Amino acid sequence: MQTYAGNESHRRFPLIRLLLILGVIAFAVWFAPRVLDRTPPSLSVEGLEPGGRYRGVVSIAITGEDSGQGLDMVRVTRDGQFLAEIRLQGKQARTTYPWDTTSLSDGVYLIQVELTDASIWHKSSRAQFDVIVDNTPPEIALLSVPENAIQGQTISFFVKSDETLRKAEGSFLDRKIPFFSSGTRMRTFVGIQHNANAGTYRMEVRAWDLAGNENVTQMQVVLKKGDFKTGRVNLSQKKRSLLTDRDKKQTNRERRAQALETSSSRQIWNGLFKKPTRGVTTSTFGARRVYNSGVVRSVHLGWDIANRKGTDVFAANDGIVVLAEELPIHGNNILLDHGQGVFSGYAHLNEILVSVGDDVQKGQLIGRMGTTGQSTGSHLHWEMFVQGVPVDPAQWLTQDFRSP
Ligand SMILES: [Zn+2]
Numbered sequence: 001m002q003t004y005a006g007n008e009s010h011r012r013f014p015l016i017r018l019l020l021i022l023g024v025i026a027f028a029v030w031f032a033p034r035v036l037d038r039t040p041p042s043l044s045v046e047g048l049e050p051g052g053r054y055r056g057v058v059s060i061a062i063t064g065e066d067s068g069q070g071l072d073m074v075r076v077t078r079d080g081q082f083l084a085e086i087r088l089q090g091k092q093a094r095t096t097y098p099w100d101t102t103s104l105s106d107g108v109y110l111i112q113v114e115l116t117d118a119s120i121w122h123k124s125s126r127a128q129f130d131v132i133v134d135n136t137p138p139e140i141a142l143l144s145v146p147e148n149a150i151q152g153q154t155i156s157f158f159v160k161s162d163e164t165l166r167k168a169e170g171s172f173l174d175r176k177i178p179f180f181s182s183g184t185r186m187r188t189f190v191g192i193q194h195n196a197n198a199g200t201y202r203m204e205v206r207a208w209d210l211a212g213n214e215n216v217t218q219m220q221v222v223l224k225k226g227d228f229k230t231g232r233v234n235l236s237q238k239k240r241s242l243l244t245d246r247d248k249k250q251t252n253r254e255r256r257a258q259a260l261e262t263s264s265s266r267q268i269w270n271g272l273f274k275k276p277t278r279g280v281t282t283s284t285f286g287a288r289r290v291y292n293s294g295v296v297r298s299v300h301l302g303w304d305i306a307n308r309k310g311t312d313v314f315a316a317n318d319g320i321v322v323l324a325e326e327l328p329i330h331g332n333n334i335l336l337d338h339g340q341g342v343f344s345g346y347a348h349l350n351e352i353l354v355s356v357g358d359d360v361q362k363g364q365l366i367g368r369m370g371t372t373g374q375s376t377g378s379h380l381h382w383e384m385f386v387q388g389v390p391v392d393p394a395q396w397l398t399q400d401f402r403s404p
Contacts, residue, residue: 031120033068033069033119034069034118034119034120035119035120036068037066037068037069037117037118037119037121037123038119038121038123039066039067039068039117039123040066040117040123040124040125041064041065041066041071041115041116041117041123041124041125042064042065042066042125043062043063043064043113043115043125043126043127044062044063044064044127045060045061045062045063045113045127045129046060046061046063047059047060047061048060048111048129048131049129049131050129050130050131051130051131051132052129052131052132053131053132053133053134053209053210053211054099054101054131054132054133054134054211055101055133055134055135055211055212055213056100056101056102056135056212057098057099057100057101057102058098058099058101059096059097059098059099060076060096060097060098060099060111060113061094061095061096062074062086062094062095062096062097062113062115063092063093063094064088064092064093064094064115064125065091065092066091066092066117066118067091068117068119069117069118069119070089070090070091070117070118071088071089071090071091071092071093071115071116071117071118072087072088072116072117072118072122073085073086073087073088073115073116074086074087074088074095074097074113074114074115075113075114075115075116076097076099076111076112076113076114077111077112077114078099078109078110078111078112079109079110080110080112083097083099084097088115099111101133101135102135104133104135105133106132106133106134106135106136107132107133108130108131108132108133109130109131109132109133110128110129110130110131111128111129111131112126112127112128112129113126113127113128114126132211133211134209134210134211134213135211135213136213137209137213137214137215138161138162138163138165138207138208138209138213138215139161139162139163139215140159140160140161140162140165140168140205140207140215140217141159141160141161141217142157142158142159142160142203142205142217142218142219143157143158143160143219143403144156144157144158144203144219144221145158145399145400145401145402145403146399147222148221148222148223148224149190149192149196149201149221149222149223149224150192150223150224150225150226151192151193151194151195151196151198151223151224151225151226151228151286152192152193152194152226152228152285152286152390152391152392153192153226153391153392153395154189154190154191154192154384154386154391154392154395154396154399154401155189155190155192155221156187156188156189156190156401157170157172157177157179157187157188157190157203157205158185158186158187158403159179159185159186159187159205159207159217160184160185160403161184161185161186161207161209162184163184163209163210164182164183164184164209164210165182165183165184165186165207165208165209165210166182166208166209166210166212167179167207167208168186168188168205168206168207168208169205169206169207170188170203170204170205170206171203171204171205172190172201172202172203172204172221173190173192173193173196173201173223175190175387177190177203177387178341179205179207180265180266180267180340181266181267185403186207187340187401187403188340188341189340189341189342189386189387189401190386190387190389191385191386191387191388191389191390191391192223192389192391193389194226194228194285194286194299194301194390195299196223197223198223198224198225199222199223200220200221200222200223201220201221201223202218202219202220202221203218203219203220203221204216204217204218205217205218226286226392227286228284228285228286228287228288228299229283229284229286229287229288230287230288230289230290231283231287231288231289231290231300245328248328248329249328249329251327251328252327252328252329252330255323255325255327256323256327256330256333256335256345257388259322259323259335259343260322260335260343260385260388263337263338263339263340263341263342263343264320264337264339264340265339265340266339266340267338267339267340268317268318268319268320268337268338268339269317269318269319269338269339269342269362270317270318270362271317271362272396272397272398272399272400273316273317273344273362273384273393273396273397274314274316274317274362274363274397275305275316275382275397276305276313276314276315276316276344276346276380276382277305277307277311277312277313277314277369277380277382278305278307278311279305279306279307279311279369279379279380280305280306280307281303281304281305281306282304282305282306282379283300283302283303283304284300284303284304284392284394285300285301285302285303285390285391285392285393285394286299286300286301286392287299287300288300301383301390302345302347302381302382302383302390302393303381303382303383303392303393303394304379304380304381304382305379305380305382306377306378306379306380307369307378307379307380308369308378309350309368309369309370309371309378310350310351310368310369310370311368311369311378311380312365312368312369313346313349313365313366313367313368313369313380314362314363314364314365314366315336315344315360315361315362315363315364315366316336316344316362316382316393316396317336317338317344317362317396318338318359318360318361318362319336319337319338319339319343319344319359319360320336320337320357320358320359320360321334321335321336321354321355321356321357321358321360321366322335322336322337322343322356323335323356324352324354324355324356324358325352326372326373327373328373328374329373329374330345330347330348330373330374330381331347331348331349331370331371331372331373331374331375332347332348332349332350332351332352332367332370332372332373333345333346333347333348333349333373334346334349334352334354334366334367336360336366341385341386341387341388342384342385342386343384343385343386344382344383344384344385344393345381345382345383345384345385346366346367346380346381346382347373347380347381347382347383348369348370348371348372348373348375348379348380348381349367349368349369349370349372349380350367350368350369350370350371350372350378351367351368351370352366352367353365353366353367353368354366354367384396
């Protein structure tokens with residue numbers, strides 16, 4: 001036994017040595033990198049912006065990367081108070097923390113995200129954000145200028161709020177109405193169809209503050225009949241044939257509809273509009289027209305000003321040229337975008353002096369009067385559109401649409 005024991009201890013010695021060597025290797029493989037990894041992990045946080053406004057449950061996306069020993073833990077605090085600890089594994093990982101702000105009072109909070117790696121040093125990276133919690137909907141009020149809607153006229157609506165709004169959207173006469181500009185006041189313009197039914201309608205507006213809180217308000221709007229005249233127009237045989245030429249009518253309509261499709265969201269016009277030429281008014285907006293003993297009836301959706309061929313035609317206000325070409329019905333036609341869905345048009349010109357894309361100023365010479373297209377004599381057909389609806393240009397000469 002002793003001999004054997006002696007023999008065993010003699011044999012055990014290299015075994016212990018082997019274990020020791022293995023231990024050192026294991027230590028080197030397992031522990032050394034943890035000791036050597038002295039680089040903090042990289043951290044990126046999405047869903048929070050310094051100074052940003054938040055409501056409800058905010059999804060904070062946290063992405064970490066550590067090329068050494070890998071990631072270990074994410075810790076989220078609010079004003080130094082513990083909110084959550086989330087374990088992250090591997091060299092690269094992503095997690096989302098749903099920060100519930102609903103029980104907090106509105107105000108400023110400091111959110112800190114700290115990510116540690118798996119090294120024995122627990123190297124960490126931090127990101128912090130001063131953010132505003134706002135769970136209170138904006139107080140909003142709705143006003144119109146003028147007070148009533150009138151067939152063929154423009155009505156503007158204002159949303160006033162106790163805080164800055166991000167967006168407001170209205171619904172009126174079955175149409176979706178976008179609001180423009182921001183701040184505590186937003187505005188929109190609505191063109192009332194010349195043939196809209198008189199009556200009382202509801203304008204409903206939804207508005208969102210910067211944190212995304214929503215509020216709704218509404219008002220009753222009385223829509224009144226317009227005061228339209230009836231006139232008679234005599235067309236030559238050649239001009240009359242245009243009235244029945246469907247292809248030409250369609251081309252004419254499509255080209256203009258395309259040009260009116262998009263409008264700058266900023267107000268380009270400046271102050272009241274200016275009558276674009278001099279001459280005699282031969283037809284006003286909304287006039288019911290009877291062609292050649294009542295064969296064709298139509299409604300005149302512009303303002304006709306007659307003068308000698310070649311008379312100067314000016315831009316009624318600052319704008320951008322969105323159409324400048326010859327069309328079968330409107331002849332040489334210019335359309336200007338004044339922003340926020342407001343356009344003006346100049347038809348039957350003898351000459352076009354601007355090109356699409358040009359910036360024009362109020363009072364700038366843009367063309368010369370003529371009788372091109374479907375026209376009975378030298379005149380300017382001046383028109384205006386609001387969100388695609390033809391409206392009476394005369395109103396824009398005197399109506400101040402600024403906030404009441
Ligand atoms: Zn006309």
